[in-house]
Every structure is written in structure tokens, then in C-alpha cells.
Amino acid sequence: MKIQTLSLGVLLVAFWALNSGLFKPLMYGLGTASVLLVLLISSRMKVIDSESQPLNLTKNIPGYYLWLLKELVISNIKVVGTIWRSNLHLQPALVTIKMDHLSEIGKVIYANSISLTPGTVTTEVTDNSITVHALDKSSIAEIESGEMEARVRKLDK
Amino acid sequence: MSIVATYLSWALLVIGGLLCISGSVGLLRFPDFFTRMHAASVTDTLATGMILAGLMLQAPTWIVLAKLIMILVFVLLTGPTAGHALAKAALHSGLKPLLPGKSGVLEADTKPSGGV
Numbered sequence: 001m002k003i004q005t006l007s008l009g010v011l012l013v014a015f016w017a018l019n020s021g022l023f024k025p026l027m028y029g030l031g032t033a034s035v036l037l038v039l040l041i042s043s044r045m046k047v048i049d050s051e052s053q054p055l056n057l058t059k060n061i062p063g064y065y066l067w068l069l070k071e072l073v074i075s076n077i078k079v080v081g082t083i084w085r086s087n088l089h090l091q092p093a094l095v096t097i098k099m100d101h102l103s104e105i106g107k108v109i110y111a112n113s114i115s116l117t118p119g120t121v122t123t124e125v126t127d128n129s130i131t132v133h134a135l136d137k138s139s140i141a142e143i144e145s146g147e148m149e150a151r152v153r154k155l156d157k
Numbered sequence: 158m159s160i161v162a163t164y165l166s167w168a169l170l171v172i173g174g175l176l177c178i179s180g181s182v183g184l185l186r187f188p189d190f191f192t193r194m195h196a197a198s199v200t201d202t203l204a205t206g207m208i209l210a211g212l213m214l215q216a217p218t219w220i221v222l223a224k225l226i227m228i229l230v231f232v233l234l235t236g237p238t239a240g241h242a243l244a245k246a247a248l249h250s251g252l253k254p255l256l257p258g259k260s261g262v263l264e265a266d267t268k269p270s271g272g273v
Contacts, residue, residue, distance in 0.1 A: 021218075021220040079198075080183075090187070094254050116237040117198075120195075135195040
């Protein structure tokens with residue numbers, strides 16, 4: 001049995017337990033049956049692999065989330081400030097930014113982190129570049145500084 | 158529940174509500190689809206996060222707390238994915254974002270420096 005199967009099983013059991021909240025023998029039986037069924041279906045679909053269960057990220061992801069939360073609050077304040085400004089005078093930008101080689105999952109995390117922070121949205125991801133629409137030009141400069149990219153690259157090390 | 162948790166919870170709920178209103182105001186004030194999406198993402202991220210955090214402080218049992226955390230995780234995972242899909246679909250169907258032209262005034266027919 002692969003380690004990914006085990007981790008998916010543990011995740012499903014936790015998900016079931018937290019959603020159910022009823023701990024009676026019948027419920028245990030139904031829970032076990034449904035978890036086993038999902039595991040069986042997912043392994044037949046061959047979706048249990050290091051992409052759906054990126055266990056190699058586990059060690060570094062909490063630190064990244066904390067940093068992303070900080071960035072999220074900062075950019076939210078910036079966008080809310082723009083919204084309430086009496087003279088909008090927007091300077092939006094649509095720019096393609098180069099990125100060095102990231103793993104598949106790294107690219108997804110990078111693009112989604114950019115979209116998650118208000119003020120920037122990823123519109124296109126290719127092998128070595130990323131296209132971003134920004135509410136303000138200054139956000140583009142922040143992405144080009146490469147801090148987020150460097151942090152994403154460090155995730156699977 | 159302690160009095161501190163009550164006040165903190167209400168503070169989070171009120172600030173979250175104000176952020177929701179800010180997001181809606183931005184949605185109305187901003188000029189085009191792409192800039193409006195940025196306003197909506199304020200409601201998507203921090204406003205939802207603060208309202209859920211406020212509710213978590215009032216959760217009567219740990220199972221309610223766990224469910225609120227799950228809602229937050231799903232919102233934060235699906236939000237950017239949906240936003241990306243929307244923006245990409247808009248660009249691919251030919252909607253041009255408003256960009257500042259030479260005079261600094263926003264115009265739609267400026268050639269985007271990147272994109273499709």
C-alpha cells in the first residue's frame with residue numbers, strides 16, 4: 001500500500017468524523033464502508049499519487065500559509081483603500097511575467113496564491129511565464145521582485 | 158463564553174461585514190470586469206475569513222468549530238480557482254481590460270503587453 005493511500009484514508013476518516021459528529025455503532029459501520037468505497041474508487045481511477053496527495057509539502061506549508069495570510073491582509077487593506085478613495089484614478093495592468101522552472105504543483109500554488117491575494121489575478125500560466133492582471137501597477141512590481149516565487153520554490157525542499 | 162471572546166467575536170463580525178460592504182461598493186465603482194473582480198476578491202478572502210473567525214469564537218462545540226474551519230478552507234481553495242477561470246474565459250472570449258493609455262486615461266483598445 002502506498003503512503004498516499006494511507007494519507008488519503010486518514011484524511012477521509014477525519015473528514016467523515018468531523019462531518020458526522022454522531023458516534024454510534026451504525027454510524028461507524030457506514031463511515032468505514034464509505035471511506036473504503038472512496039479509497040477503492042480513487043485507486044481504480046488512479047488519482048492517488050503525489051499530485052493529489054503532495055506529502056512532500058507537509059513540512060514547509062504551514063510557514064508558507066502564515067506568510068500568505070500576512071500578504072492577504074496587507075493587499076486587502078490596499079484594495080479597500082482604493083475602493084474608498086474619492087478619486088479612483090486606477091492604473092490597472094496586464095503583464096506577462098517570466099518565472100523560472102517550478103514543479104507542476106509549485107506552479108499551481110504560485111498561480112493560486114497570486115489570484116487569492118486581492119488586487120492581482122492570474123489569467124494565464126505557461127511553462128515559464130505567468131500572465132497577471134493587477135488593479136494597480138505597484139502589485140506587478142511586487143510579483144516581479146520574486147519573493148513569492150522564491151517561497152514557493154522552497155516548499156518542496 | 159468569556160466576555161473577551163464575545164467582544165472579539167463581535168469585532169471580527171462587524172469588521173468582516175464592513176469589508177463585505179467595501180467589496181460591494183468596489184464592485185459598483187470600478188469601471189470594468191477585471192477591476193471589479195479584484196473588488197469581489199476582498200469579499201472572498203478577508204471578509205469571509207473574519208466573519209468565519211468571529212463565528213468560530215462563538216462555536217458551542219468543537220464539531221461546529223471544525224465545520225467552520227472546513228468551510229474557510231474550501232472557500233480559500235475554490236475562490237482563486239474560480240477567479241482564474243473567470244478571468245481566463247473573459248480574455249479568451251475577447252474582452253479587453255481597461256488599461257491606462259498614453260494620456261493616463263483608461264481606454265479599452267490599448268494593446269495589452271501580455272495576455273493571449
